[in-house]
Amino acid sequence: MTPRLIEVRANILKENDVLARQLRQRFKRAGVCVVSFVSSPGSGKTTFLEKLMGRMAARHRIAALVGDLATENDAARLRRACPQVRQITTGTACHLDAKMVAAALEGWVLEELDYLFIENVGNLVCPSSYDLGEQMRVVLLSATEGEDKPLKYPTIFNTADVAMITKMDLAVAAEFDLEAARRSILTVRPGMRIVEVSAKTGAGMAETVAMVEGLRVRAQAGC
Amino acid sequence: MHELSIALSMMEQIEQESAKHRGTVRAVQVRIGALAGVDCDALRFAWEIARAGTPFAETELEIDQVPLMVRCPQCGETREAEMFAIACPRCVTPEQEILMGQELELRSMEMET
Numbered sequence: 001m002t003p004r005l006i007e008v009r010a011n012i013l014k015e016n017d018v019l020a021r022q023l024r025q026r027f028k029r030a031g032v033c034v035v036s037f038v039s040s041p042g043s044g045k046t047t048f049l050e051k052l053m054g055r056m057a058a059r060h061r062i063a064a065l066v067g068d069l070a071t072e073n074d075a076a077r078l079r080r081a082c083p084q085v086r087q088i089t090t091g092t093a094c095h096l097d098a099k100m101v102a103a104a105l106e107g108w109v110l111e112e113l114d115y116l117f118i119e120n121v122g123n124l125v126c127p128s129s130y131d132l133g134e135q136m137r138v139v140l141l142s143a144t145e146g147e148d149k150p151l152k153y154p155t156i157f158n159t160a161d162v163a164m165i166t167k168m169d170l171a172v173a174a175e176f177d178l179e180a181a182r183r184s185i186l187t188v189r190p191g192m193r194i195v196e197v198s199a200k201t202g203a204g205m206a207e208t209v210a211m212v213e214g215l216r217v218r219a220q221a222g223c
Numbered sequence: 224m225h226e227l228s229i230a231l232s233m234m235e236q237i238e239q240e241s242a243k244h245r246g247t248v249r250a251v252q253v254r255i256g257a258l259a260g261v262d263c264d265a266l267r268f269a270w271e272i273a274r275a276g277t278p279f280a281e282t283e284l285e286i287d288q289v290p291l292m293v294r295c296p297q298c299g300e301t302r303e304a305e306m307f308a309i310a311c312p313r314c315v316t317p318e319q320e321i322l323m324g325q326e327l328e329l330r331s332m333e334m335e336t
């Protein structure tokens with residue numbers, strides 16, 4: 001028999017995309033603003049999030065999901081800033097997916113939240129293909145990493161909405177070339193919003209809070 | 224590496240799609256965009272692992288790599304771009320519209336009875 005060619009034309013991660021779309025609608029209905037964070041391991045993501053949540057916790061109802069490989073425990077650190085934190089242990093998987101997020105939300109009343117932060121597993125490659133239903137995806141690059149990193153990981157910079165340069169307090173000591181880093185980001189993703197922060201000195205944190213709060217205001221206005 | 228997760232998702236999809244037809248799946252054709260964030264060699268390797276001991280143990284994976292194609296909103300030029308040099312070389316407009324290159328698609332299956 002001659003083989004027949006059967007057209008499928010479906011996204012390989014269709015199941016994740018469908019689930020992520022449902023999550024996005026659910027978040028929207030509940031009025032919760034969802035922001036996810038991706039970075040390399042050691043970019044200071046957890047410290048940054050702890051500080052961000054600490055600044056926002058007094059005025060807003062916040063929860064967080066943290067994707068961890070089995071050996072880490074970032075969730076315990078985030079609980080210092082806000083009690084509603086759940087850990088998602090991904091086992092061998094190097095990224096979160098929509099299914100894991102949906103399962104981790106079990107029992108939480110989303111309507112009682114203003115913000116949900118999702119900390120992805122430290123990895124700049126794998127998370128890029130998986131939509132989590134978030135409203136905004138932030139990619140973090142620290143001043144102790146190479147300025148050309150965005151050129152090596154163009155996909156994640158293309159799927160994120162905002163780039164954040166962390167550990168700016170170490171920029172001088174690390175001989176970090178901020179302009180070169182900005183150029184790399186804008187080369188792979190022209191027009192991308194870039195925020196420079198230091199969780200340690202607090203620089204850029206107010207701008208970050210304003211950005212995240214602005215996101216929720218815009219969502220409520222229906223834009 | 225998430226190529227194994229992708230190979231497993233692919234397998235599930237092939238299982239569902241092939242159940243609608245008679246015969247066995249000799250090969251599958253997938254399209255992987257340059258900007259999809261997938262390493263094709265790693266995906267081939269992951270497919271070997273994923274298919275072992277399944278009804279698709281003999282199913283070949285054929286990858287069609289899709290280049291990044293962009294269109295300049297300013298001058299209308301359509302061209303293939305390097306992932307790390309998207310801006311239009313003609314009019315230096317930085318923001319370009321991505322036409323192709325983000326695919327992660329199960330295109331077709333070759334079945335025989």
Ligand SMILES: [Zn+2]
Nearest residue numbers: 295298311314
């Ligand atoms: Zn142009």
